Amino acid sequence: MNKKSLRILTAVLTAFWGVAITFFTVFLVFHINHAVAESKDKNPSAVITQDPNSQKPKDPNAANDPNSPKKVDHYVGSTEKMKFHTPDCKWVAKIPEASKKIFKTKEEAIAAGMTACKTCNP
Numbered sequence: 001m002n003k004k005s006l007r008i009l010t011a012v013l014t015a016f017w018g019v020a021i022t023f024f025t026v027f028l029v030f031h032i033n034h035a036v037a038e039s040k041d042k043n044p045s046a047v048i049t050q051d052p053n054s055q056k057p058k059d060p061n062a063a064n065d066p067n068s069p070k071k072v073d074h075y076v077g078s079t080e081k082m083k084f085h086t087p088d089c090k091w092v093a094k095i096p097e098a099s100k101k102i103f104k105t106k107e108e109a110i111a112a113g114m115t116a117c118k119t120c121n122p
Ligand SMILES: [Zn+2]
Pocket: 084, 085, 086, 089, 090, 091, 092, 117, 118, 119, 120, 121
């Protein structure tokens, strides 16, 4: 009777460990796949290939530069303050129409003597 109980116990434990290891492996594989998928999402070049309808960035470096997360089709400069902004910056609304200047690229704005706004960091 005791030997039979021991055999049953051993069989149960073996089965339990088999299931536990299977679950652990599945969890591990899922976790790795999830991490890989997440890193793909964070890759800016992958985003661009996924969206062929998005306007091509005027600045070829903009897509790869992690310091320019905003992709805008134009910049708004103030000839009064000599600063340029992204169109959604709160300061754009405060620029008088007479001193507003639209730039297609950051380089154009910089070439015109403008400096980047510290709030919107264009
Ligand atoms: Zn700004």
